[in-house]
Amino acid sequence: MTSQSQEVGDLEIIVSHGPDKHCVSLPGAATVGDLSLKLEELTAVPVGGQKIINRGKTLMNHDLNVTEAGIRNGSKLMLIGKKFNPEEDENYKQIVEARKKIDSLAKKQSGISEELSGVEKRSMAGKQKASVSAIFGRPRIDLDKVR
Numbered sequence: 201m202t203s204q205s206q207e208v209g210d211l212e213i214i215v216s217h218g219p220d221k222h223c224v225s226l227p228g229a230a231t232v233g234d235l236s237l238k239l240e241e242l243t244a245v246p247v248g249g250q251k252i253i254n255r256g257k258t259l260m261n262h263d264l265n266v267t268e269a270g271i272r273n274g275s276k277l278m279l280i281g282k283k284f285n286p287e288e289d290e291n292y293k294q295i296v297e298a299r300k301k302i303d304s305l306a307k308k309q310s311g312i313s314e315e316l317s318g319v320e321k322r323s324m325a326g327k328q329k330a331s332v333s334a335i336f337g338r339p340r341i342d343l344d345k346v347r
Contacts, residue, residue: 213271215252217243217279232269233262245281253278 211230215222222242226235236247252259254277259269271277287293 209273211266211271211273211275213273213275213277215239215242215277215279217245217281226266228265228267230266231262232259232264232266235259235266235271236262239279243279243281244283245279246284249281249284251280253280 209228211226211228213224213226215224217239220243222239224235224238224242226238232252233247236250236252239245239250239252240247254270254275257270261269
């Protein structure tokens with residue numbers, strides 16, 4: 201009979217993924233979902249693309265406690281799944297393409313903003329010249345001659 205402290209203690213398990221073997225340490229209170237996240241960190245296989253097999257059975261319920269799923273200290277699991285490769289993912293390609301378009305549009309906007317700023321400065325300079333010539337460009341009256 202196993203004591204409760206051993207059931208709740210850390211579990212050391214071995215997970216095979218292709219030719220690689222990973223030693224994974226989990227608390228006894230961990231869920232299958234926690235195991236999946238840990239395996240994603242170790243193998244780069246996304247949680248949604250993982251198939252974890254323990255004693256010939258696929259672990260499908262991610263909310264299930266690992267000990268309830270039959271995983272014990274020293275258990276050997278198998279992970280089946282493909283690592284995420286962004287170059288092969290259509291959605292990722294669309295995101296990259298959208299980012300390129302956004303960068304291109306941002307550069308165009310920056311150029312247009314600079315151009316408008318220059319036009320505004322030239323316009324303001326022209327108005328200032330007009331107002332200066334309006335003020336100082338009036339014919340001068342020599343007050344000595346007016347008498």
